[in-house]
């Protein structure tokens with residue numbers, strides 16, 4: 101099990117950041133509840149209960165934080181704690197039950213959980229964007245800019261007209277590395293290999309179009325030796341994250357850094373679609389493919405939010421490695437970043453266990469049948 105199962109509080113993040121993680125866990129719990137995956141539901145609700153009752157109150161700004169949000173979570177916490185108790189009881193009952201009774205009892209209990217929790221989950225969650233009816237919808241708008249170039253505001257890709265937007269049977273263990281097709285150029289290929297991430301890390305599916313489309317969107321900046329960054333939005337199904345949305349935020353960049361602006365706009369897009377912040381993608385227009393010290397801090401905040409979050413780096417001029425998919429090692433890298441208060445570019449101390457600070461992810465799969473959309477906020481008002 102990963103040490104970030106319940107993150108200890110880091111006062112550098114605002115309290116609202118932790119309540120966002122709490123809401124994310126509730127979303128995750130709802131998925132497991134719908135799937136009838138009671139083990140994972142139990143685990144996730146436990147994390148939620150510990151986060152809200154033990155971790156967040158330790159934050160130095162907790163007492164000053166909005167009482168409205170605290171009140172909301174206090175109510176949910178009560179219901180969640182009850183549900184955890186029921187799940188605990190159910191687990192014990194299942195162990196002691198005979199086979200014929202077991203099935204019926206489990207089913208009844210699942211239904212009970214569904215009805216008792218519907219009230220609050222409905223408020224927080226909106227899975228309507230995943231309903232089948234919307235899958236066939238195509239929406240591509242373009243916007244004319246002063247220089248005459250057309251910029252895509254929103255692009256949707258639909259691999260097929262049927263609803264098979266997620267490849268069936270894409271379970272773990274079938275593929276050990278990721279290669280992005282779409283180019284004969286070796287530099288544009290992305291290979292993920294070797295990993296030491298924990299067993300509990302969920303697989304991540306990405307669209308085969310993702311890196312190609314991102315490089316396309318970034319081209320104008322890349323030609324001017326400026327970085328470009330984007331945020332990856334994913335949904336969770338059957339213990340796997342599927343990245344379906346690429347958000348290009350308003351941003352400020354240099355040749356070796358990129359800073360997303362207006363975070364609230366990004367969260368609004370994620371919330372609207374009930375997506376998890378599954379990581380980020382950025383270009384290194386003239387540098388090689390690696391995570392800089394600033395990138396490590398950015399990645400740290402993504403992994404605190406979601407332990408599975410990834411960092412994709414595209415380095416079109418790197419002769420040996422055009423693309424890398426990285427994650428901080430856990431606990432090694434996570435601990436180093438948690439202790440580091442430096443800013444700008446700086447060296448990092450080595451990890452306590454001698455592991456590298458970050459590593460290449462191995463549980464990433466390209467999926468040619470995955471819905472994928474790009475939301476470019478750079479030219480939206482606000």
Ligand SMILES: [Zn+2]
Nearest residue numbers: 384391392395
């Ligand atoms: Zn970078």
Ligand SMILES: [Zn+2]
Nearest residue numbers: 393440441442
């Ligand atoms: Zn640092």
